Amino acid sequence: MAKSAPQPRRFPALLRQRAASFGHAFRGVAAALRTEVHLQLHAVATVAVLGLGWYFGLERWEWALVALAVGLVWSLELVNTAIEAVVNLVSPEYHPLAGRAKDVAAGAVLAGAIAALVVGLLLFGPRVWALVAE
């Protein structure tokens, strides 16, 4: 008997699947936020930067830079957390490669954080300086 051709999935099913994927992603962020002190510090820094941006009335392009900088640091910290979890899973004992993987992942976060710091200094430095010098 001839097999019937696979049916295209219906729109509601696709939508449900996408919603589930978003759910997994949010669950990942929430789990990382609960366990990672660095991410909690990023959350505090993010709120502070948003407050400063509102206080100084940043221009649209400046908000775009802030969004990119904040997104970069959060993304790298989340990837670092994922790499740490996988390394702990596959190499709970000491191994030079496990150590290197963690060090390099931490280095990626450091590089992103330095870039974000430069953006923050360029955007807020002169404004804060003007306030202090008044």
Ligand SMILES: Nc1ncnc2c1ncn2[C@@H]1O[C@H](COP(=O)(O)OP(=O)(O)OP(=O)(O)O)[C@@H](O)[C@H]1O
């Ligand atoms: N299995 C391992 N084998 C070899 N070295 C390791 C191993 N696990 C950790 N290390 C070394 O210890 C360092 C700290 O690892 P750890 O897992 O404590 O992460 P962390 O830097 O404390 O991260 P966080 O504070 O974000 O959880 C690593 O960067 C690495 O140099």
